Structure formats: C-alpha cells, structure tokens
Amino acid sequence: MGTTRRISAVVLAAGLGVGTLGACSDSDSGSDAAGGSGDSKTVTLVSHDSFAASKSVLADFQKTTGYKLRVLKDGDAGQAVNKAILTKDHPQGDVFFGVDNTLLSRALDNGLFQTYEAKGAGQVKAQYRVDQDKNRVTPIDTGSICVNYDKKYFTGHKIQPPRTYADLAKPAYKNLLVTENAATSSPGLGFLLGSAAQYGDNGWQTYWKKLKANGVKVVDSWEQAYNTEFSGSAGGKKAKGDRPLVVSYASSPPSEAIYADPQPAQAPTGVSSGTCFQQTEYAGLLSNAHNTKGGKAFLDFLITKKFQDDMPLNMFVDPVVNGAQPPASYRKYAVQVTDPHTMAPSRIADHRDDWVDSWTALVLK
Template sequence: MPRITSARQNGRAHRSTFATGVALAAGTALALTACSAIGSGDDASSSPDQTVTLVTHDSFALSDGLIEAFEAESGLTVEIVTPGDGGSLVNQLVLTKDAPLGDAVFGIDNSFASRAIDEGVLAPYTSQAPAAADAAQYAPDDSGSLTAVDVGDVCLNIDDTWFAEHGQQPPATLEDLTKPEYKDQLVVTNAATSSPGLAFLLATIGAFGEDGWQGYWSQLQANGLKVVESWSDAYDVDFSGGSGQGQRPIVLSYASSPPFTVPEGGSEPTTSALLDTCFRQVEYAGVLANAQNPEGAQQLVDFLLSDEVQADIPGSMYMYPVSGSVELPAEWAQWAPLSDAPFQVAPADIEQHRDEWIRAWTDIVTG
C-alpha cells in the first residue's frame, strides 16, 4: 500500500475536517486505514517487538527515505494507522484505549490534549532526543504523557494585491474586522467541522474572554461574515488570493501560507498573515498505554524529534519544528514568522468548555 500522503493541498497548510463532541461509535474503529511504510521488506510474520505502529491523523507526511532510514537503523518495521483528522484521532484512541490501535501516536493537538491525558490513553515517556528540551516549553501539563513535535499559528491572511488595487488599508487586528469598511470581506471555516475553525474560535475566546467572544462573533456575523466547511473551500474558492477567482480578500489560514503565494518569477508573496489574530496549535507525540511495543514507540517518539525529521517538517507538513537548532527554509524565515503573542486558552479550559463553546458559536453564526 502506498505511503500516506498529506491532506494539505497546493503546498499550503491546512487541517482536514474533524468530529467534535460525542465520540464516534465504537464500530467505526473497524474501518480504519492501515498502511505499512515502505522500505523494510518485512512481511506480516514480523513479531510484535519488530513492528511499531504509529497512529496518526491523515495529514501526516514525511519525505521519502526518512522512515526507511529509521527502520534500517532501529531494526523495526513501521506501520501507520490513520483514523482520520485530529479530532477523530483522539476519539478513536479513547474508544480503543484498552486494546490500542498501535504503539505510538502523533497528531494530538493542544485543543484535545487534556482529553487524551485525562482518559488514560497515554503512558508517560520523557524523550532524550536532541529537540526534547525545546519541546518541553510546549508541554500541556506535568504528566510527561505528550511530547511536542511541531507548532503552527492559525491566523487570518489577507490578499495584499486586492487591497492595493482597491486603495484600501488592510485590517490588522481582530477588532478591525467588525468595521464597516471590511463588510463582506472575511471568510472562515466552521468551528464545528474544521480544526482551523476551532482554533480561530479559541483565538477569539483568548482575545475577548468568556464574557466578550459571543458578542464579537455577533458583530462579525452582522458585518457579512461567510462560514464554509473546509480550509480548501475558504482558501481556494472564496479567497481572492487563492485561486484568484474568489471575492473575499480576508481568509482564515496559517502563518505559513504566504510563502506559497510568491508568483513564479516573483520575489515576494501576494498575501500576508495578520500576526495579531493568531492561535497557536501544537502537535504532540506520545506512547500509547497498553502498547504491544512500548520500547519501539519510545524510539519512534525520539525519531520524530530527531534533527532529520525536525528539518523536514516545514516542507512535508507545513508546520514549524519545535527544535530551535534546525534551519527553516529561507522563504519561511523571511515570509512566515510565528506570532510574537498568539492568543492562548488553557488546555484544561478547552477540554472543559469545548463542546459548550462550539454549540454557542453554532447558535450565533450558523444556527
């Protein structure tokens, strides 16, 4: 079976749709996709301690040769199981925690980290890999259950060319988007069906607090907000800076999106990220409780923190490595900086209120 490919399209970062709220029915686990990484030549007779299974989301991708090199060095055969997107991933891990789908997990993010930890899905493990010290700053708690592997900022992006052609000053802050001059200009993804949409909802909660975020969304709605189901719908259909055919010059995307809008023969992007509108996503790896091969899982976590994988993350998964020692691609260093002050919401608060917030958001925006 071929290597799993990234769900990010056209070189721009995005996350696919995900299930929220109540966990999926247990029978869904039987329909999971499992793929073996190419390179080892081992067959299905491999013993459990020779095989390590990584459970991950369907946006996982690494450059050709990296997994094969790990297999050659470790003597392990890597198998990959993809239950779906980030939310589905955690749902399935909870449903199968007594008989886990694999040994290690990658792709639990900070909006679902507390749930995975509280449900006992993970076994503690402290990596000794080179990037482990850098990863520690993103730890969701002191349990040692999750190790940060990459980070990314969900931010509003603007079509600089559109604003220049229309002689209009672009917005800079969340508050700007409620002003009349930006009416009918913003398109975002559904907070109940996409992880960027949920991240942006969390950004507004971090910005305006429990007492203010609902009023803010009501103002956006009154100012012509458009909500669509997926990142690709927003960016490639409605955003004027995507395909060039859209009508809206402000879109929800990532801080890493602008470098991919440098036109052929051009020297700078046609879009930019509004770094005062961001929410930081952190993706974690961990060892699954009750894993058949916990030692192999630990090696796999270490592998994800290796210099080789960390250096590959921008080009393969369009996220930022946690390691401070690897060099970012030149265009990222110039055109895709992370926000200096992203909005934050405590993981425990997200876990406690996520479904409640999504229901309230739905009532305001799409109800």
C-alpha cells in the same frame, strides 16, 4: 496543526468524516490496518492529513531502528482526535501525532495515551512542555493560527487587509471571511479560542454576533476553507473561491511561495498578525498499542534534530527542539508572529466544550 498547512498535500476526499480512515504508507503496505501494527517490525502512526516527512528521513528511521513506518491519516485534526478516542480500546496504531493544545485535555481526560518520556525530551524548549508529571505526550511542533489574506484581492480593491479581530467585523470586510467549524476543526477551534482570549469569557459571543452579521462563512474543514473557498490559494484558484480572507496559519504564505513555479519574490498571501493564536502539536504512545517498543522508538525519532529540521518544508510548522530551525527558503517567506494570543491548557479544558456549544448555537443556528 492540523490540519493541514502544506498546500500541495492531498486534500480530503468528498464526504470524509470521523468514521472514514484514509491510509498512506511510506514504507510498508502489508500491515493489518486495524488494531495497530501487524508485526513487531512495523510501527503504525495515526495522524491528521498533514503529516509528512522526507523519504530520506523516514528511511533513516528504518535504518537506525529496524522498524518500518506505516502512516494512517484520518482527516482534520479534530476528526482524527475524536476517532482515536472512540477506538482507544482497539487502536488503529501505536503512536498518535497531531493533537494540539486546543484538544489536548480532551485526549488526556479520555485516557488516549500511556506514559512515556521520549529520549531527548530535555532538549524540547521549556515553554512547549506540558504534562511533565505523567509524560503522556511529547511536544513536536508549534506555529500560529491566523487569518490569511489574498494580496491580489486587496491590491485590486484598494482597501487595506484587516490587521485585528476587530477589523474583521467592520463593514469593509463584509462577506469576505471564511473560517472552519470550531466543533470539527482545530484551526476553527483555535480561532474561537483566540477571540475568547481577546474579548474574554463573555465578550467573545458579542464579537461572533458581529462576525455573523458581517457575513462570515463557516465550513467543516481547513481543506475546504483554504483550498475551495479562499481566493488566494492554489486550490482556491482552481475552485474559483471568492473569499479573500481565511483562517489558516502563519506558515501558509511560505507554503504558497515555495511550491510555486516559478517562485515569486514575495508570497501571494499575507497574515493578519493581530488575529493569531499559538498552536503546539503533540504526539503520544497510544494506550493498548500493539508495538509499544517500536512506538517509543518513533517518539524518540520525532524530536531528533534530523526530523525537526525536516518538518518546516514538509508540514510548514516550526521546530520545538533547541538547535533546530527552519531552512533559509522557509524563513525568506515566513511571517514572524511576535505576540500571538495564548491560553492556559487548564482554561481551555474548563471552557472549551461549553464555548463550542455556545458558538454552535450562536453561529450555526
């Protein structure tokens, strides 16, 4: 999810693009950064910037399997997937985490992953499982891409926060919304797909014409949108962001609240629940991975209850395995989205690239 949901995470360096790879090691810094793991006892994970896990959980992986984990982070999910496809013949690592349902068909069609059914895959809830005939990816987490709003702004201006897609195009919300580029960012793409699910194959373009006329601002990444442009985030306050509406996640409010000092009684940000699109993230064993055995062990680990229970407070996503659930502190601030927009993977595959091209011509030119 690309992108990132943890507000306290390190943000993108200035100018980070598809050709730049940031490295972060949780347990080993001596591996060869190119071409996967440098030895048979190191597993290299390639991911977007949001991957995070407790040190104790990663230590448990090493203790139980004997493998060290090296993590390479490559910006927003859209950037990371594109880079992984470009380097698939000589992959940067062994496992890729963070391709979501908006980009999954692109990864599969380009042969990014090899077949492997993770141990314990039967415990993954049925609604999140895809590609079961080939088992090239394993569902890891789920959540919703939604418009978030700055509660303080809307209290001070005495207007109600928007609730639906249609509200965002009304004059009352002119010049208030910032979203991510649908061509470069998975939340930006998710917001586009949500509008297509709401308005249909043709109606979404009319809707985006209205948004453009209403002053929607488009930036390249979630980090820029949330931490720089949005007035309601910790990063936004430092950067004096002036947009009180941002495309983010339903889990962003608990992230803001849990990491505040002191913790507030309520989260400072809210969710416009009528603007949500469900997102599920997957991981897979990269084609041409150097350490396939270690990669399989890590995929197995990602769907253990230990890792699944650990995710909500590190990546602010919901688990997909039966019996795992977010802790009480997360549930206290979380917004329950009961009916997010969804779209069949086949429909996304059939229309995504054409819709993104049309969106780019309509909104950015």
